[in-house]
Amino acid sequence: MLERPDGGERAVLIHVDIAHRDHGSDPEEFRELALSAGVQPVAELSAKRDRPDPKYYIGQGKATELKELVAAQEAEVALFDQELSPAQERNLERLLSCRVLGRSGLILDIFAQRARSFEGKLQVEMAQLKHLSTRLVRGWTHLERQKGGIGLRGPGETQLETDRRLIGVRIKQLGERLEKVRRQRRQGSRARKRAELSQVSLVGYTNAGKSTLFNRLTEAGTYAADQLFATLDTTLRRINVPGEHPVILSDTVGFIRNLPPELIAAFQATLEESKDATLLLHVIDAHAEESDMHQTEVRTVLERIGAAETPRIEVYNKIDLMPDQEPRIERDAEGVISAVWVSAYSGAGIGLLLEAIAERLNRNKTRREVHIPPQAARLRAQLYALGAISGERLAQDGGWNLDITLGDERWERLAAEAGLTRAEVPAPKKARTRRQRAP
Numbered sequence: 001m002l003e004r005p006d007g008g009e010r011a012v013l014i015h016v017d018i019a020h021r022d023h024g025s026d027p028e029e030f031r032e033l034a035l036s037a038g039v040q041p042v043a044e045l046s047a048k049r050d051r052p053d054p055k056y057y058i059g060q061g062k063a064t065e066l067k068e069l070v071a072a073q074e075a076e077v078a079l080f081d082q083e084l085s086p087a088q089e090r091n092l093e094r095l096l097s098c099r100v101l102g103r104s105g106l107i108l109d110i111f112a113q114r115a116r117s118f119e120g121k122l123q124v125e126m127a128q129l130k131h132l133s134t135r136l137v138r139g140w141t142h143l144e145r146q147k148g149g150i151g152l153r154g155p156g157e158t159q160l161e162t163d164r165r166l167i168g169v170r171i172k173q174l175g176e177r178l179e180k181v182r183r184q185r186r187q188g189s190r191a192r193k194r195a196e197l198s199q200v201s202l203v204g205y206t207n208a209g210k211s212t213l214f215n216r217l218t219e220a221g222t223y224a225a226d227q228l229f230a231t232l233d234t235t236l237r238r239i240n241v242p243g244e245h246p247v248i249l250s251d252t253v254g255f256i257r258n259l260p261p262e263l264i265a266a267f268q269a270t271l272e273e274s275k276d277a278t279l280l281l282h283v284i285d286a287h288a289e290e291s292d293m294h295q296t297e298v299r300t301v302l303e304r305i306g307a308a309e310t311p312r313i314e315v316y317n318k319i320d321l322m323p324d325q326e327p328r329i330e331r332d333a334e335g336v337i338s339a340v341w342v343s344a345y346s347g348a349g350i351g352l353l354l355e356a357i358a359e360r361l362n363r364n365k366t367r368r369e370v371h372i373p374p375q376a377a378r379l380r381a382q383l384y385a386l387g388a389i390s391g392e393r394l395a396q397d398g399g400w401n402l403d404i405t406l407g408d409e410r411w412e413r414l415a416a417e418a419g420l421t422r423a424e425v426p427a428p429k430k431a432r433t434r435r436q437r438a439p
Contacts, residue, residue, distance in 0.1 A: 204283035205294035206254030213344035379418035
């Protein structure tokens, strides 16, 4: 893991609105990012430009104003709410005589502070090194090759080249370790599929309340706080929903506007939890002013990781802050549940959310009446364990007539394992009803 300098607590925040950009600078969100990184914002500077200045990004005049502000506030770091090029960072550091970080560098620093698991630390270090590799500058000129006679020539490899080579070696090592993690995740995913457990994944903009909702549904005690990127490491727990077998619920890292590409690449293994999910719960801060923009950013990231087509329920959270909103379920034109309004903090609407999850997971299942003979009592127990039985009546032969809701493929497999022949496996209820109506 790259070490962060001990200084940097006093910071000047710079917001630049560039014309013709989809989303300009969001001062409030960037201030929260800075606070999440542990710095103390002592001043802010805003600017508007038609296009970024090649040298200083903000232009010569604003750069001079920033220099005076940094000196007056004795700031140790200047934080830009935009991505700076390596040359712009270098030019600004020379002018300001302090460290300069763009948006990606700040987010990487937050991730470095919050990573707790071994996998999370590997992912953050990979992202840091990839970000740093594009920003190596000639800071070791005294070690470069020099012209002259014997004794005046530099080493065969410059320090810059050495740094690049060592970073490349370390990135390769980290890539191999993360690939091992991906294989382990895929094995776990295959095991869950063999057990035929549905997986529900929480996704959403950072600070939308995903971890609070996760704790409310699972009582897991996951760390949750009113700050950006409070949790990074994926957590999985089993939950029970009405009429459904146990479900695996996963809480993933939050998304944010202009999430650094290095982080998306490094956290690919973690984000695959969303890609492989049976159902996504898109948690939305309904109280946020930028709620629409946040939803757009989340959908963009889901498209980048290949999860755009995964079935989804939008969960509008924090209705406890909105007196005019009540817990409710919304459906689309086809009658499919599309949204649920809840408060993860107070627990309002959580029962509705569980019902919505069950209904969406059961959409691909068939209701049927089945007869279980006495010798297949284990099959009856399995159906109860899956939460598939909605009604039961004793049969004359000592067995049971059951009303179940289950997928066709799973029912046929369980019936075959119980030794029932195809002739003994009843057809779905709707098919038998058509035969009864036939003359």
